Amino acid sequence: MKRIYAVSLFAGLAFIASMVLNPAFNNTLNRWGKKEFYVYVVDPGKRILPDTIVRHIYEYRLPAMDEGGSQKTLTFTSDKQLSLDTYLRLYVSSADKVTAWEEVPQQELPDRIKNGNIP
Numbered sequence: 001m002k003r004i005y006a007v008s009l010f011a012g013l014a015f016i017a018s019m020v021l022n023p024a025f026n027n028t029l030n031r032w033g034k035k036e037f038y039v040y041v042v043d044p045g046k047r048i049l050p051d052t053i054v055r056h057i058y059e060y061r062l063p064a065m066d067e068g069g070s071q072k073t074l075t076f077t078s079d080k081q082l083s084l085d086t087y088l089r090l091y092v093s094s095a096d097k098v099t100a101w102e103e104v105p106q107q108e109l110p111d112r113i114k115n116g117n118i119p
Helices: 002-021 023-031 112-115
Strands: 033-043 058-066 071-078 084-094 098-104
Touching: 033 071, 071 084, 071 098
Parallel strands: none
Antiparallel strands: 033 058, 033 084, 058 071, 084 098
């Protein structure tokens, strides 16, 4: 009986650990319950790590708008330089921290954003 309990406990902990360590799960967690803002990338970003480091980090500070028309300037980072003239959906926590972002095709944008209202 103790073995069955121990094996069940180990299997449960292994399952939970695999979910938490899975990048797809973390990505979902970073988006869950967050407010969505949209930005139009017109700035190539600023590299914020020295050239001696192999991996580059780019910082972007862009005006953003949510579906309700609320506007604010948000700062976020990317490990690659983003393409210009693209739309992004930013997932923003209550502390105005961008927790995740994704590229959005123009036809999937909300109507208010689609009409070119992003500053």
